[in-house]
Amino acid sequence: xxxxxxxxxxxxxxxxxxxxxxxxxxxxxxxxxxxxxxxxxxxxxxxxxxxxxxxxxxxxxxxxxxxxxxxxxxxxxxxxxxxxxxxxxxxxxxxxxxxxxxxxxxxxxxxxxxxxxxxxxxxxxxxxxxxxxxxxxxxxxxxxxxxxxxxxxxxxxxxxxxxxxxxxxxxxxxxxxxxxxxxxxxxxxxxxxxxxxxxxxxxxxxxxxxxxxxxxxxxxxxxxxxxxxxxxxxxxxxxxxxxxxxxxxxxxxxxxxxxxxxxxxxxxxxxxxxxxxxxxxxxxxxxxxxxxxxxxxxxxxxxxxxxxxxxxxxxxxxxxxxxxxxxxxxxxxxxxxxxxxxxxxxxxxxxxxxxxxxxxxxxxxxxxxxxxxxxxxxxxxxxxxxxxxxxxxxxxxxxxxxxxxxxxxxxxxxxxxxxxxxxxxxxxxxxxxxxxxxxxxxxxxxxxxxxxxxxxxxxxxxxxxxxxxxxxxxxxxxxxxxxxxxxxxxxxxxxxxxxxxxxxxxxxxxxxxxxxxxxxxxxxxxxxxxxxxxxxxxxxxxxxxxxxxx
Amino acid sequence: xxxxxxxxxxxxxxxxxxxxxxxxxxxxxxxxxxxxxxxxxxxxxxxxxxxxxxxxxxxxxxxxxxxxxxxxxxxxxxxxxxxxxxxxxxxxxxxxxxxxxxxxxxxxxxxxxxxxxxxxxxxxxxxxxxxxxxxxxxxxxxxxxxxxxxxxxxxxxxxxxxxxxxxxxxxxxxxxxxxxxxxxxxxxxxxxxxxxxxxxxxxxxxxxxxxxxxxxxxxxxxxxxxxxxxxxxxxxxxxxxxxxxxxxxxxxxxxxxxxxxxxxxxxxxxxxxxxxxxxxxxxxxxxxxxxxxxxxxxxxxxxxxxxxxxxxxxxxxxxxxxxxxxxxxxxxxxx
Numbered sequence: 001x002x003x004x005x006x007x008x009x010x011x012x013x014x015x016x017x018x019x020x021x022x023x024x025x026x027x028x029x030x031x032x033x034x035x036x037x038x039x040x041x042x043x044x045x046x047x048x049x050x051x052x053x054x055x056x057x058x059x060x061x062x063x064x065x066x067x068x069x070x071x072x073x074x075x076x077x078x079x080x081x082x083x084x085x086x087x088x089x090x091x092x093x094x095x096x097x098x099x100x101x102x103x104x105x106x107x108x109x110x111x112x113x114x115x116x117x118x119x120x121x122x123x124x125x126x127x128x129x130x131x132x133x134x135x136x137x138x139x140x141x142x143x144x145x146x147x148x149x150x151x152x153x154x155x156x157x158x159x160x161x162x163x164x165x166x167x168x169x170x171x172x173x174x175x176x177x178x179x180x181x182x183x184x185x186x187x188x189x190x191x192x193x194x195x196x197x198x199x200x201x202x203x204x205x206x207x208x209x210x211x212x213x214x215x216x217x218x219x220x221x222x223x224x225x226x227x228x229x230x231x232x233x234x235x236x237x238x239x240x241x242x243x244x245x246x247x248x249x250x251x252x253x254x255x256x257x258x259x260x261x262x263x264x265x266x267x268x269x270x271x272x273x274x275x276x277x278x279x280x281x282x283x284x285x286x287x288x289x290x291x292x293x294x295x296x297x298x299x300x301x302x303x304x305x306x307x308x309x310x311x312x313x314x315x316x317x318x319x320x321x322x323x324x325x326x327x328x329x330x331x332x333x334x335x336x337x338x339x340x341x342x343x344x345x346x347x348x349x350x351x352x353x354x355x356x357x358x359x360x361x362x363x364x365x366x367x368x369x370x371x372x373x374x375x376x377x378x379x380x381x382x383x384x385x386x387x388x389x390x391x392x393x394x395x396x397x398x399x400x401x402x403x404x405x406x407x408x409x410x411x412x413x414x415x416x417x418x419x420x421x422x423x424x425x426x427x428x429x430x431x432x433x434x435x436x437x438x439x440x441x442x443x444x445x446x447x448x449x450x451x452x453x454x455x456x457x458x459x460x461x462x463x464x465x466x467x468x469x470x471x472x473x474x475x476x477x478x479x480x481x482x483x484x485x486x487x488x489x490x491x492x493x494x495x496x497x498x499x500x501x502x503x504x505x506x507x508x509x510x511x512x513x514x515x516x517x518x519x520x521x522x523x524x525x526x527x528x529x530x531x532x533x534x535x536x537x538x539x540x541x542x543x544x545x546x547x548x549x550x
Numbered sequence: 551x552x553x554x555x556x557x558x559x560x561x562x563x564x565x566x567x568x569x570x571x572x573x574x575x576x577x578x579x580x581x582x583x584x585x586x587x588x589x590x591x592x593x594x595x596x597x598x599x600x601x602x603x604x605x606x607x608x609x610x611x612x613x614x615x616x617x618x619x620x621x622x623x624x625x626x627x628x629x630x631x632x633x634x635x636x637x638x639x640x641x642x643x644x645x646x647x648x649x650x651x652x653x654x655x656x657x658x659x660x661x662x663x664x665x666x667x668x669x670x671x672x673x674x675x676x677x678x679x680x681x682x683x684x685x686x687x688x689x690x691x692x693x694x695x696x697x698x699x700x701x702x703x704x705x706x707x708x709x710x711x712x713x714x715x716x717x718x719x720x721x722x723x724x725x726x727x728x729x730x731x732x733x734x735x736x737x738x739x740x741x742x743x744x745x746x747x748x749x750x751x752x753x754x755x756x757x758x759x760x761x762x763x764x765x766x767x768x769x770x771x772x773x774x775x776x777x778x779x780x781x782x783x784x785x786x787x788x789x790x791x792x793x794x795x796x797x798x799x800x801x802x803x804x805x806x807x808x809x810x811x812x813x814x815x816x817x818x819x820x821x822x823x824x825x826x827x828x829x830x831x832x833x834x835x836x837x838x839x840x841x842x843x844x845x846x847x848x849x850x851x852x853x854x855x856x857x858x859x860x861x862x863x864x865x866x867x868x869x870x871x872x873x874x875x876x877x878x879x880x881x882x883x884x885x
Contacts, residue, residue, distance in 0.1 A: 045720045050842075054634060209629040216634035237633065237643050238834030240720055260720045264832040265842065268699075269715050272707045273832075276714045 042245075042257030044528070044541060047264045047273060047282040052241065055232065056204055056220035057189040058131065059138070061145040063537060066189040067283075068261055070540050071243055072114075073192030073226030076105055076124065077183055079538040084306060084357055084456035086184045090119065090193055090227065096492075100178030101161075107169045111250045113195035114231045121165030126196035128163040128173055130205065137207040137214050146190035146454070150179060180488050180495070181457040187538070188455055198225035229542035230259060239263060245542070254542035267398075274298065274525065281524035281531070287344040287403050290521060298523050299531075302346050305355045305517035306535035307401035308461060309343075309450040311412060312512045316442045316474030319384050326510045328378035329446075330368035332419040333412055335515055337370075342407035343518045350514035352503045353462050357535060360458035360487070360499025365507040375419040388422040390445035392437060397430030400520045401450035405430075408448060408515075439472045447472075455536060458499040459488045466506055473511045480509050558868045562861070569860055570622065570853075574615050577849045627857075628850030632842060637854035641836060646729040647717055648835035650747075651828070652820040654755030659762035660813065667770025667809075668802065674775065682767055689764025698757035698830040705753060715832035718747050754831040758824045762816040769812045773805035780804075807878060814870030818863040 048064045057069035078089030088094075091105040111119040131147045132154060138144065139154040152159045161174040175182075185191070199205070202219035209215035219225075224232050229251060230243035243259040262279060264270045270282040271289055275296070285293065285300065294300050313329065315321040335349035348356070352365045379385055393409040394402075402408060406427070413423040426444075428434050438447050449472075454460050459467070467484055469476045483505040487498035524531050529545045532538075621628070627637035670682035706714040718724060718731055724743035726734045732751070735744020777783060778801050786800050828838035836855060843851035 043721055051633060053632070209634070214634060215629045215636065220634070236726075237635065237640070238839065239716060239718075262716065262720045262832075263834075264715050265838075266829055266832065269702075269830060269832050272702060273714045275707050276710060278714055278716070279720070 042255055042546060043260065044256045044258070044281075044544065044546065045260045045262060045279045047262045047270050047279045049263075049265050049267075049270070049284055051238065051263050052261075054216055054220040055222075055224035055235065055241075056194070056217065057192050058147070058194065058204075059143040059207075059214075059220060060190065064261075066537065067539070068241055068243070069189040069192060069224070069226075070228070070538060071230040071259060072224050072228045072232055073189060073194065074228050075186055075189070075192045076107075077186040077191075079187050079534060079536055081532060081538075082304075082534060084184075084304075084453065084534075084536045086187050086456065089187075094183070096183075100180070101175045103173045103175075103182065104166075105171045105173065107171065108250070109169050111227050112248065113198070113227055114225045114246060115195050115198050116248075117195050117197045119193060119227050120168045121171040122168075123193060123196050124171040124173075125163035125165050126199075127191075127193055128160060130194075130196075130199060131191075132158050132160050134205060137209065138205050140214065143207065143214055146185075146188055150182070150185045150188075150191075152177075178489075180490075180492075181455070181459055184455040184457045187536070192226055195225035198223055229253065229540060233258075249542070252542055254544060255546045256541045256544050259541055274523065277525075279525075280528055281522060283520075283522045284398075284400075285521040285523050286398075287521075290345065293523050297526050299526065299528065300521050300523050301531055301533045302344075302519040302521050303533045303537070304357050304535040305347070305519045306357065307450055307452040307520075308350060308353055308355055308517055309401040309408070309448070309515045310350075310353065310512045311515055312438070312444075312447045312449055312472060314442065314444050314447070314472070314474040315511070316471075317390075317445045319382065319387070320389075320445065321475070322382050322384070323510065324378045324382040325384055325387070327368060328375040328382070328384075328419065329416065329421070330510060330513045331371045331378065332375040332421070333415045333513060333515070334370040338408065338411045338415075339516050341411045342404060343516055344403065344521060346519045347516050350516050352507055353465060353512075353514050354458055354503065355453070355517040355535075358453065358456060358458055358461065359496050360503060362500035362503045364500070365504050366510075367507075368510070368513070372415075372419050379420065385420060386422070387420070388424065389416070390426050391416075391423045392426045392428060392434075392444045392447040394430040394434040394448065395427045397434075399450060400452050401516075401518055402448065403518065405448055412448075412515075439470070442471055442474060453536065458502070459484070462499075462502060462506060463488060466511060475509075475511060477509055477511075480505055480511070555868065555872065558864075558871070562864050565864065566857060566860065569857060570619065571615070573853045573856055574618060577852055578611070622857075627854035630843070630851045631848040632846050632851070637850050638858075640839065640851065641855060641858050643729055644834055644836045644839055647731075647833060648821060648824070648828075648837065650730055650732060650751055651754055651758060651824060651833065651835060652817065654751045655759035655762065655820055655824075656813070656817065658756055658759035659766050659816070663763045663766030664770050664809065667767040667772075668774050668805075670767070671771045671774035671778065679771075682771060686764035686767045689760045689767075692760070693826075694757055694760065694824070695826040695830055697760055698754065698827050701753050701757055702830065712753050713750050717750050717833060718743065719750075722746050750833075754824075754827050754833055757830075758820065758827045762813070762820070765812055765816065766809060769809050770805065773808050774801060777801050777805040803877075807874070810873065810877060811870065814867065814873070817870075818866040821862050821866060822859045 048067060050064050052060070052065035052068050053062050054060050054065060055068065057065055057073060060066065060069070074090050076089065076091035077086050079085065080087040090108050090111065092108050093106045095104045096102070105124065107119070107121060107124065113119055131144070131151070134144055134154045144154060148154065159175050159177045159179055161176050163174070164172045166172055179185070194204070199219060202223040203217050204219035206217055207214050221235065227250070229246050229249045231246045233242040233244050235241045239262065241261045245253055245257045247253070264273055264282070267284065267286050271293070273279045274282055290300055311333070313320045313326055319325050339347045339349055351367050352362065354361055379387060391409065391413055393405045395406065397405065409425065413425065416423050428437060438444055438449060451461060451464060463484055466473065466480050468481060483502040487495060487502045490498040522533070527546060529547055530543055532540065532543050625638070629636055630640050633640060666682050666685065670679040673679055702714055706712045713719060722743055724731070724735065724740055725738045727737060728734055731747035732744050735741060735747055783796070783800050786796055824835070825837040825841045827833070828835045829841055832838070836859070839851065840855045842848070843855070
């Protein structure tokens with residue numbers, strides 16, 4: 001026994017000696033005071049559900065990238081806090097020419113990028129030219145999605161013509177063809193102003209790899225350089241992105257001195273990390289967790305809904321081309337009961353294909369109140385008393401407008417069965433084929449789908465759905481297409497009224513049943529105050545106060 | 551011995567070639583594609599068609615495979631669709647995490663499994679024996695994610711003894727020269743960082759180690775039961791050999807052979823990435839990344855990671871075979 005004890009002691013000594021010998025082999029890179037342990041030092045830890053796809057928002061279209069980008073970057077146009085309306089940001093004001101082709105931006109002065117280069121009209125033009133000049137992989141749909149969506153393409157296909165710095169604080173952007181939604185679109189993080197010097201130095205546009213797998217550039221991994229209240233510190237792949245307060249920021253430098261975005265893909269794991277105090281807040285709270293978290297003292301914040309959930313009806317499938325059948329379906333659905341049963345608290349039933357806060361929302365659209373008797377009469381009139389319909393819905397997915405598709409399907413299909421329609425369920429995994437089934441072919445009858453808005457623009461909703469003939473809806477109704485097109489091209493002051501009219505035309509034609517606009521929730525720990533919730537997630541953390549401490 | 555090693559390494563080549571054909575065919579047989587997965591509602595058939603043409607997906611399969619193989623031979627595994635980083639880089643950044651987790655799981659499984667199995671066999675029919683059977687049954691039958699969830703709820707959320715997720719506290723500032731976080735902390739003398747990383751390994755390590763623990767305990771029990779009744783043990787005992795020496799040299803050492811094989815197989819399995827455990831604990835090893843890649847139709851990662859895992863698995867098994875020679879002198883002499 002003695003011998004073993006000695007041997008054990010020897011082993012322990014050896015390991016300790018080894019550790020001591022090893023230590024100092026590699027220099028520690030952290031500064032001496034840097035060993036923070038969270039809490040009262042102005043650190044805010046927020047969990048997202050995935051990693052950002054890139055730190056260069058010009059090449060991104062996902063929410064996790066935008067969440068980080070909004071802290072580092074600013075665009076010419078921002079968002080009025082708490083709304084979806086465009087507001088001045090790096091451009092203090094702008095003038096638009098009569099023909100809608102020339103935009104003159106009057107810039108904020110005295111702003112510098114994080115690399116100390118000045119933000120001026122030259123820099124603005126460098127950004128516009130950068131987007132326009134993308135070629136090869138950089139010009140690919142997967143990367144430059146929003147630029148191509150708004151400007152129609154890159155290079156010669158782009159609706160952008162030129163940009164001129166008429167003086168240091170005035171940039172004049174000229175288009176070939178008007179883009180009516182340009183101003184709200186510029187509030188997207190994809191159109192953030194980035195330091196031309198850093199873009200050049202770190203090869204932001206030198207994208208390698210293949211089209212379906214473009215490789216992150218050095219700029220997009222390690223050198224995002226904007227004008228925003230936070231500067232980039234570190235990106236630990238698969239784990240976290242760390243930002244630090246920009247001491248030279250032109251605006252308010254807040255309580256939050258350091259932001260850490262961690263990645264926790266599992267919803268339950270996010271909740272547990274918050275409850276254990278590992279994080280200070282997280283997004284995409286499951287509706288089922290809301291009550292329990294609130295009771296435990298956490299703050300639940302509901303963003304205004306900026307999305308729409310709808311029941312699509314494919315008119316290429318008979319008898320859905322019969323308006324009476326579509327009206328019967330609309331009257332058969334009890335939207336309020338659906339909201340109660342399957343959607344988060346605070347959600348309102350929808351009457352049209354845009355949420356209430358989007359301009360062009362009309363109070364005069366035709367509504368189809370819940371009335372099963374009327375639905376039965378309409379079906380009888382159409383000679384469809386024994387109607388059988390296929391009903392597609394996605395599985396293995398939770399979208400902001402559709403937290404639990406199966407629950408929504410159950411509520412809707414039960415209502416339809418109630419009026420005598422026989423429903424055949426066709427569930428299909430969201431990833432990767434559901435959208436292709438719905439939008440890439442004719443083989444679907446009823447389906448659940450929705451949309452989350454990009455920026456405050458009616459066309460972004462109804463234009464996407466009904467702007468032209470599509471396989472999703474299967475109808476060819478020139479009146480609907482024209483109403484939307486006319487509204488898009490209407491002079492600015494008439495646009496809202498024109499979109500209201502377009503919404504009324506759509507709801508008369510009833511291509512589908514708008515169901516609801518569910519409110520997305522996020523949660524923060526007690527003590528975190530002033531989190532700037534925004535329907536378009538324009539949430540910048542320099543306004544958060546960490547007062548109250550623990 | 552050297553011949554054995556070379557032979558086995560050469561065998562890897564046809565194995566990997568065959569696997570690459572299977573993988574290539576498999577991901578292409580999957581429905582849908584990365585574009586759909588990435589764009590979601592924003593997907594349009596037109597965009598997909600444009601991309602397919604650009605990717606050369608209209609070329610014959612054999613041409614596509616040839617190109618893929620050529621790149622593979624040059625060590626180019628492609629770029630991850632999810633992260634935009636080279637697949638090999640992703641693998642080697644995450645693999646240390648999986649290795650660390652494997653080590654902790656094994657320490658747990660071996661440290662408890664062998665003594666438990668040994669005592670159970672020596673005291674067959676006793677309370678210890680019966681509880682060992684129950685423990686190993688539970689270990690094998692309880693789903694890992696369930697155990698992980700329960701452990702996390704109890705010890706991390708309710709009691710707060712351990713962190714819930716990740717490899718290191720988000721607020722910990724640490725230097726990472728090797729990406730083995732515990733080792734990094736020791737190397738750089740950032741003791742708090744090493745400790746923090748170690749604490750993050752405990753719960754996932756226990757969850758992951760539960761199945762190997764059960765298997766090791768059962769295997770040890772069976773082997774010890776057999777050996778302790780062998781003739782040479784009886785002879786040794788009759789010679790009046792010291793009890794400790796009898797246990798160590800005669801019983802345990804001889805019983806260890808099948809146990810080592812079992813452990814070797816488990817190491818291969820554990821290193822393949824603990825998909826469920828890593829997901830529950832948001833632990834960024836190769837398992838959780840591979841799982842994400844399936845949801846995102848991240849072809850290059852699916853292909854590359856599976857190939858790399860096959861290589862690791864084959865190498866670990868080779869090591870196990872080599873180690874037989876070390877513990878069993880009879881095998882050494884045969885060669």
